[in-house]
Amino acid sequence: MSIAVIYGSTRENGNTEWLTEEAVSGVPVEKFYLREYNILPIKDERHTNAGFQEVLDDYNHLIGRILMHDVFIFATPVYWYSMSGTMKLFIDRWSQTLRDKNYPDFKESLAKKSAYVIAVGGDKPAIKALPMIQQFQYICDYFGMALEGYVIGKASKPGEIQGDAKAIAAARQLRETLLQHL
Amino acid sequence: MSIAVIYGSTRENGNTEWLTEEAVSGVPVEKFYLREYNILPIKDERHTNAGFQEVLDDYNHLIGRILMHDVFIFATPVYWYSMSGTMKLFIDRWSQTLRDKNYPDFKESLAKKSAYVIAVGGDKPAIKALPMIQQFQYICDYFGMALEGYVIGKASKPGEIQGDAKAIAAARQLRETLLQHL
């Protein structure tokens, strides 16, 4: 079992990364920081004659590497009650990969993967991030990918997450689960 | 009462725009097509010493113009069960405007506005777009802005929305409401 951590945060070493580290410390993972890549907004060309045109950014290379893993951990700060725009740009592009001849088995491939979400927000995330969790579930359902769990932390200022005992306990519980499945 | 329609679609004359047109035809509105603007992902610098750095894109000009209106209609296709990345990039940047000295009254200003959402999706949007509606509500709640209503349409291929009698009826109902409040 091979694990990709997909980071949607826009600052380094923020609360989301700290909490995620609690979940993956000592677990072999490959980390992808989406902010380090140039990912353009999707342009919906599903229904044009020519279909999707090649986009000259880092997405195709990135998705290729991520797909080599069996488990995806989506680690995102909660921006305006949903995933960061940085994360959303990445996921929106999946619509293009679904029609990309270079990835003829994209959907089938995702059906075999499992996913986790780790999210940190500042405004009552235990309640207000739930729609985002439901959206991740719908995304997973679309592909037949199993959403195995999620951890929601509460923090805003740098370091604040270290006071969220509940989230830390949940992250450590997730770590045990990941270690058992290695 | 002055109305801004904020379009998050990435293709021209798509289903979202068609349905929105049902709601605003004959109503004086200013239309903003986010895809025509260069809006970069927010970089979270809330907690750096220097604070947010100026970003050289079209956002600041755009938000200035949008803020001149009293009513916002967010018209977005449903991409992966939430607003388009294009729309999300725009809204994420509000975190920056909240701390922008050029907009000292941003929050108070939004508290006086009202909002509507028009969304079109292909995969059971009457159910699967509801988390997105809840997120728009949370966004509005944050500012004290009134989310006055929403219309959800079902369509995927170009033109398909014209067969969604339920959404068309709701859009026309919204149009009557807008006309009454002019």
Next chain:
Amino acid sequence: MSIAVIYGSTRENGNTEWLTEEAVSGVPVEKFYLREYNILPIKDERHTNAGFQEVLDDYNHLIGRILMHDVFIFATPVYWYSMSGTMKLFIDRWSQTLRDKNYPDFKESLAKKSAYVIAVGGDKPAIKALPMIQQFQYICDYFGMALEGYVIGKASKPGEIQGDAKAIAAARQLRETLLQHL
């Protein structure tokens, strides 16, 4: 196509009934007012040796009659952001019917039916009744029953629903749909 309207309200001729009447006026339906029946809370005996014991109330007779229809319209006031307790008692008992030898095809039978929800609430139901709609969807998903639509009205005092133009338009739209499918 035969339609059962299942009323969960506890007062006669209330807002929920008025709105539902907009949707079914002139449509042949059989109306079931749950308040007129004695339906006891389920007692979870799924895992006892003896299984569910017969309950001497009106439920079994009622479910038998309702099952003779093809379409269920659940018409419920929104009590504390979900269906009325009266409606919930009725639905909870489905767990018993699922194991009732007199209804060996209960699940398969429901899989062939379609459902609508009509709900009226007083406290921002367009947003705060959405979790209830999601629950009805999950219930329908369990059985493979199609949740074809829902109408949410806003009203509290008697008669107030008559001012909710949006809900009335949606109810009339539903009526057209029902008439087309007769």
Next chain:
Amino acid sequence: MSIAVIYGSTRENGNTEWLTEEAVSGVPVEKFYLREYNILPIKDERHTNAGFQEVLDDYNHLIGRILMHDVFIFATPVYWYSMSGTMKLFIDRWSQTLRDKNYPDFKESLAKKSAYVIAVGGDKPAIKALPMIQQFQYICDYFGMALEGYVIGKASKPGEIQGDAKAIAAARQLRETLLQHL
């Protein structure tokens, strides 16, 4: 700080009670098993001339005792993706207490309390019980009561909850929180 555990389960020593016990073992609490009380469905008489009529069941006595506590733990099995009908009957009656001259400060009283939800379901409760959590949040919001947290466990057959390490960890975390606040 005084704690009331309000049980909505209909069988003794079920999974919900077991998980709740993990959260309150060694914590002084008063336990209320709603199934042991006769609580009738509310009859909506808010708008009749005479108002709510006295109901001859156990509710009034029960709510009086529960209100003597500062913290409410709602412990309910997930029946059809929401709280048990037994729990719903209890909460529905709050509409009556809100207008009961014997409880003139009911709303103000609840505003000072805090609440937790412990729920156990069999069908993907980590996702499918979220609408119920949102409903509890809305209920708490109505009164200004703080929903401090929730624990969701997965189990169906008797004893199965003992294998849900994630829920057990969360329940124990809640126990620490409760002990700290005593």
